[in-house]
Amino acid sequence: MQDEQDRLVAAVAADPRYEALVARRSRLGWTLSAVIFVAFVGYLLLIAFRPALLATPFGTGVTSLGIPLGLGLILLAIALTGLYVRQANRHHDAQMAAIIRDHGA
Numbered sequence: 001m002q003d004e005q006d007r008l009v010a011a012v013a014a015d016p017r018y019e020a021l022v023a024r025r026s027r028l029g030w031t032l033s034a035v036i037f038v039a040f041v042g043y044l045l046l047i048a049f050r051p052a053l054l055a056t057p058f059g060t061g062v063t064s065l066g067i068p069l070g071l072g073l074i075l076l077a078i079a080l081t082g083l084y085v086r087q088a089n090r091h092h093d094a095q096m097a098a099i100i101r102d103h104g105a
Contacts, residue, residue, distance in 0.1 A: 011103040021095050026086060032080045043073055 012018050046054055046069075054066030 008100070008103055011098055014021055015099055015103070017095065018099050021092060021099070025088070028084065032084055036077055036080055039073055039076055043069060 047066075054064060054069065056065045056066060057063070058065050
């Protein structure tokens with residue numbers, strides 16, 4: 001049983017489609033991570049160097065500009081997570097299933 005699993009793992013790992021899938025998935029993950037990193041660092045830089053800008057009242061109420069920007073960061077993180085999950089469910093999972101199926105599992 002273990003030998004059969006080892007054979008399947010080796011066959012899948014050697015498949016060029018698997019290597020391409022891993023590269024695409026990794027590229028997507030790193031790209032989305034870079035987007036959220038830049039957004040958070042930008043927000044932190046605003047806090048550090050332009051706090052008066054973030055303290056500017058938003059509209060006619062008492063809410064400052066920093067609140068919707070911070071909420072926007074949270075929503076961006078949720079949206080990017082959703083984008084990754086959608087890509088994985090629509091493309092990566094199906095491609096991985098096809099690769100495994102083609103190798104007899």
